[in-house]
Amino acid sequence: MKMLINVPESVVPDALRGMALAHPELTVDVEKRLVVRRDAPVAGKVALVSGGGSGHEPLHGGFVGPGMLDAACPGEIFTSPVPDQMVSAAAAVDSGEGVLFVVKNYTGDVLNFDMAAELAEDEGVRVAKVLVQDDVAVTDSTFTAGRRGTGATLFVEKIAGALAAKGAGLERVEAVARQVADSSRSFGVALSACTTPSKGTPTFDLPAGELELGIGIHGEPGRERRAMMTSGEIADFAVDAVLKDLHPDGPVLALVNGMGGTPLLELYGFCAEVHRVLGERRVPVARTLVGNYVTSLDMAGASVTLCRVDEELLRLWDAPVRTPGLCWGV
Amino acid sequence: MKMLINVPESVVPDALRGMALAHPELTVDVEKRLVVRRDAPVAGKVALVSGGGSGHEPLHGGFVGPGMLDAACPGEIFTSPVPDQMVSAAAAVDSGEGVLFVVKNYTGDVLNFDMAAELAEDEGVRVAKVLVQDDVAVTDSTFTAGRRGTGATLFVEKIAGALAAKGAGLERVEAVARQVADSSRSFGVALSACTTPSKGTPTFDLPAGELELGIGIHGEPGRERRAMMTSGEIADFAVDAVLKDLHPDGPVLALVNGMGGTPLLELYGFCAEVHRVLGERRVPVARTLVGNYVTSLDMAGASVTLCRVDEELLRLWDAPVRTPGLCWGV
Incomplete structure (x- = not known):
């Protein structure tokens, strides 16, 4: 690599x-x-x-x-x-x-x-x-x-x-x-493994035509491997896995996060599918952030994180921030 | 893919x-x-x-x-x-x-x-x-x-x-x-070709162990192909190509841009090498931006853009901006 x-x-x-x-x-x-x-x-x-x-x-x-x-x-x-x-x-x-x-x-x-x-x-x-x-x-x-x-x-x-x-x-x-x-849950998928500089080869072997569901951020294996799925099917799987554990009864913050190697164009399309699933499950989305924020080197894939929020948490989310990686409203 | x-x-x-x-x-x-x-x-x-x-x-x-x-x-x-x-x-x-x-x-x-x-x-x-x-x-x-x-x-x-x-x-x-x-020049390199969704396979064939110098942002071929180079060697080549055409006699803005598939960690390391070369060439760098901004889908690689700036351009560069992709100082 x-x-x-x-x-x-x-x-x-x-x-x-x-x-x-x-x-x-x-x-x-x-x-x-x-x-x-x-x-x-x-x-x-x-x-x-x-x-x-x-x-x-x-x-x-x-x-x-x-x-x-x-x-x-x-x-x-x-x-x-x-x-x-x-x-x-x-x-x-x-x-x-x-x-x-x-x-x-x-x-x-x-x-x-x-x-x-x-x-x-x-x-x-x-x-x-x-x-x-x-x-x-x-x-x-x-x-x-x-x-x-x-x-x-x-x-x-x-x-x-x-x-x-x-x-x-x-x-x-x-x-x-x-x-x-305590109010946040995540689920990630990998379309490719990442490669660490010291190893120089992918951290696990993911055949063409398969994806890894439930991947972490260190190239460690996930929950299961399946034949490649569409963006919509992946959103169904990932959001369901999160909701089964989170049980939101009000609005959520959503992070549609890239693992590093997936283009922003694909992440925005995936975001639309994540919103579709949340709409079907009657979960209102208060705010959405899309991009490569919590990555795993060059891994292709994405994760979904949802957080149950109240008015105070939302105000704090919207408050100004000025860092190299996250900036708004300041 | x-x-x-x-x-x-x-x-x-x-x-x-x-x-x-x-x-x-x-x-x-x-x-x-x-x-x-x-x-x-x-x-x-x-x-x-x-x-x-x-x-x-x-x-x-x-x-x-x-x-x-x-x-x-x-x-x-x-x-x-x-x-x-x-x-x-x-x-x-x-x-x-x-x-x-x-x-x-x-x-x-x-x-x-x-x-x-x-x-x-x-x-x-x-x-x-x-x-x-x-x-x-x-x-x-x-x-x-x-x-x-x-x-x-x-x-x-x-x-x-x-x-x-x-x-x-x-x-x-x-x-x-x-x-x-008119005051800006760029040079890019690819470590991998990009893959368009409609084609589904890389837009050109780049063998293991080689890189493409002078790549554009559409997966079109570049200027020449060489055996893989270090980050420092790539910075030498890219910055020299830009300076040969730009001839700055004062400070420059520098964009160290990822093509989409290269991790931010590598881009920051490349930024250090770009600065080293500019220092050796006695070109003062007024501001530096590092990240994936002008990408080519999932292509691995980077480009360097330099712009000759005066005080007015620098003030305008520093002025507040608030967009999804670029935000500061607002």
């Missing part, structure tokens, strides 16, 4: 050097592997820190900025960052109002963020944590005990980030972040 | 239905194939209309909104829209201050926008046109007499859109659009 890289070993620091050059509004520490708002710490504001393996861009570094994250800690590809990164991030962004760690549910991330929380608290930083575990496809995967954290991470980071920007305290930001995480 | 679609024939209208659902701030007419600002016509403002074949998303429909385009006309995939679309778009957005057509230099687009300009003027709309022809790779391609219009289209639409938003008249907006077009 051909890649636009120099050598596999330097893909992550090379990308961070590029981020630093393209985004002067961020402080990118290539050595320590940190992406931080340049104006951090923001006085009087609870800070949000997230992170995880690289390969899911723009998540998380691309979500650093006003109205979303204060800092992100990128690990190696599909590999958790280390506690030192998280402790440095917390120290860089804490204004004294405390720090919320947004953690996707993968074994390494959970352990490292737990350790970092203890270390940061030893240094006098108040830390709260929220665990994102929205993927209904599989329980216990190669990388996870319990459900995987995927697309809902964007909802948690955006909504909790907006609440923190409005000046809410740490307990309140943590509670709303948890509400969003 | 597997795609997230229903049938090839309906890919464009399906995507437009999805755009309409995801973007209530736009008026999307699926029948007439138009994407228009919901608040159009904006009183007292020169309007910008662009369009071209689909398959390059977010270009052009994703660039409709405050600070950029007033309307876009999507054609079938890699096929010019028809004059009726452009005439309808002009009528929908003209406030009486006139309309600028931003036209990429492809034979079909040029003919159809010319015809539309005549028809619109017959209906009393003042129309100016700017031709974008920035690709230094080849002269006269499958689709073009002269140079192809590629990444510079984004620069023209953003900068002329900002000037129109500030209230400048049609002649001035046209002149600055032409200045940006």
Whole structure:
């Protein structure tokens, strides 16, 4: 598999050097592997820190900025960052109002963020944590005990980030972040496997004419493999899998997310099918976001994330955000 | 090649239905194939209309909104829209201050926008046109007499859109659009060919271990084929090709653009190499944009576009923009 890289070993620091050059509004520490708002710490504001393996861009570094994250800690590809990164991030962004760690549910991330929380608290930083575990496809995967954290991470980071920007305290930001995480479910499909730079070949073998249902974001196997389906059939399957677990009784936020290798043109068409299914199931869609946001390198495919929302969550979703990866209304 | 679609024939209208659902701030007419600002016509403002074949998303429909385009006309995939679309778009957005057509230099687009300009003027709309022809790779391609219009289209639409938003008249907006077009050059490379839904197989055959230098945005062949190169070698080649033609004597805007199938992680690493080469050539980079903006369906690869800028163009570049595909500072 051909890649636009120099050598596999330097893909992550090379990308961070590029981020630093393209985004002067961020402080990118290539050595320590940190992406931080340049104006951090923001006085009087609870800070949000997230992170995880690289390969899911723009998540998380691309979500650093006003109205979303204060800092992100990128690990190696599909590999958790280390506690030192998280402790440095917390120290860089804490204004004294405390720090919320947004953690996707993968074994390494959970352990490292737990350790970092203890270390940061030893240094006098108040830390709260929220665990994102929205993927209904599989329980216990190669990388996870319990459900995987995927697309809902964007909802948690955006909504909790907006609440923190409005000046809410740490307990309140943590509670709303948890509400969003608990109210969100995802399901993804792959039309192709992804290729990591170090391996250089696809992470699993997906024959021509088949797709993988219930894929995660690390090239790990999904729930089942079937003969290729239409966009409409995939929407039926994915939305049904989400609704079976979510049981919304009111409006939802919808994320129609590309895995990295699927053109935006196809994602918009898939969005129309997702709306059709939700209409048939009498689920009102309050807002829809379409694009490549929580990706898996060059994987072709898409995921659907739905989040039950009330008036307050919707106002926070609509609030201004200005980051490299997500921007509106500011 | 597997795609997230229903049938090839309906890919464009399906995507437009999805755009309409995801973007209530736009008026999307699926029948007439138009994407228009919901608040159009904006009183007292020169309007910008662009369009071209689909398959390059977010270009052009994703660039409709405050600070950029007033309307876009999507054609079938890699096929010019028809004059009726452009005439309808002009009528929908003209406030009486006139309309600028931003036209990429492809034979079909040029003919159809010319015809539309005549028809619109017959209906009393003042129309100016700017031709974008920035690709230094080849002269006269499958689709073009002269140079192809590629990444510079984004620069023209953003900068002329900002000037129109500030209230400048049609002649001035046209002149600055032409200045940006004339001051911009691009060069692209492909690591894989793209696959159109109607054909279902790659548009050209690129063996494992080779890349195509000087690729366009329609899967047409490039300038030459070589054994796979590193990101640094590609940056050397692409930036040199652009600089040989552009001869900047001051700062440039840089667009490091993905062709659709290359992960953002790789694009940021490539951005670092593009900056390295520009530094070695003593070309100061005023601003850098990195991402998938002027794409070619699922093609893997990237292009570099540079634009010579003065203080005024930089201020217009930095001015607020709020569209689905490009947003900042608003």
